[in-house]
Amino acid sequence: MQIFIAGATGVIGRRLVERLTDVGHDVTGLVRDDDGAALVEARGGTARYGDVLEPESLTTAMAGAQAVVAAQTALPVKDKPTDEDWARNDRVRVEGTRNLLAAADESVQRFYFPSIVWIARLPDGSPFDEGADRHPDRATQSAADVEDLLTQAASERDFDVTILRLGFLYAPDAGHTHQMGEQLLAGDLPIVGGGPLGRRDAALSLLHADDAASAFVAAMDAEVTGLYHVVDDEPVTVADFFDAFATELDAPSPRRVPGWLARYFVGREQVNVLTKSFPTDADRFRRAVGWEPSFPTYREGLEQVVGTWATDGTIRESSTGYEWGGAGTAESLSAVMAGP
Structure with a gap:
């Protein structure tokens, strides 16, 4: 066509x-x-x-x-x-x-x-x-x-x-994925959760x-x-996703912040996407076209992200693990809260 x-x-x-x-x-x-x-x-x-x-x-x-x-x-x-x-x-x-x-x-x-x-x-x-x-x-x-x-x-x-x-x-070249990786390595990316203490995790x-x-x-x-x-095969909580990302990067485990507090710093829209669950599946699409994801879960996907970054210079090894190099190319008009 x-x-x-x-x-x-x-x-x-x-x-x-x-x-x-x-x-x-x-x-x-x-x-x-x-x-x-x-x-x-x-x-x-x-x-x-x-x-x-x-x-x-x-x-x-x-x-x-x-x-x-x-x-x-x-x-x-x-x-x-x-x-x-x-x-x-x-x-x-x-x-x-x-x-x-x-x-x-x-x-x-x-x-x-x-x-x-x-x-x-x-x-x-x-x-x-x-x-x-x-x-x-x-x-x-x-x-x-x-x-x-x-x-x-x-x-x-x-x-x-x-x-x-x-x-x-x-993705390796998505702006918000870059932001997450850089902040995880710096110890500045918290797990935003629901409830008074931020202990209620959303499934995405x-x-x-x-x-x-x-x-x-x-x-x-x-x-x-x-x-x-x-979507891929397995909904995941924000906590598990951030923890897995930190592990791939050999970064510190992220701390928790309640959503009501995070709103003052990042706004209601960003908090909403991280604290309100949206578990769904692609069963109808798979039946219609026979599609299967190359990255069935976030685990395989994050491994590819970090591996790409290590190759293209976005991250580099240091005496204490990875550090942010920032050489990769990120999509500048990407935001976590409003989709593609």
Whole structure:
């Protein structure tokens, strides 16, 4: 297919460019500058300049596309994002998708959207599936809005929509994964828990970014439509994830901080994602396309993350263990609380 990707330089987008071209698709990536063009072209894609917030730039960029991936975000990277920061992300996600829909001509047959599973987490923290009601918060409302926008557009126009709700993403080149690793080595990353003393742990469903990309390729090959959850095999508590990460890095065991206290430093949205459980599974997606994750659990995924960092110079060995080198390249528009 001729595939157009908005957000082609992001953690998922750049993986999609490479994987889709590897299996024979003709991929065009939307970029805003020469650095973005170099990223897309190095992975086998064709770069076209434009901006999802500039509708006039999209008509030419999307010409001939048979499938569109709406993976654009503007996720804030501040320790405590403001409402203005979230409003910018809302605009890129929602208005950007509206502009993509308006620019899509009769050649477009399919739209794909990487959403997030925790917009449907249940108030009591129990397991849920694709049929659960959504409960978005300030950080994730825009993902819910895009789901609605695409679903409505598909009912009015002649194309299909596939929404993959992804688990909590991590990867060697993801900005928040870099932040976690650096802070763990410095002894500055606490386990944020619920309850007065922070002893109540949330169970999260995770997904390595490589597996997120492979899921989209599998969905395209199988030509499935509709809504699916895509996560790895084993939900994990924040405490176990951070402890395992620290062990891989030979870093100090992280201390605990209650969520009510952490809100003063990082904001409500970041605390919400770490203290409210969202255990789910990918059973429906697996039955539909036969997909399996390359990293079945966080254990294999964290081993790959740390191994990559040791190779590319992000971390280096010292007399007391690893220390942060920072030579690796992180995705700058990645945030833990609002998804891909």
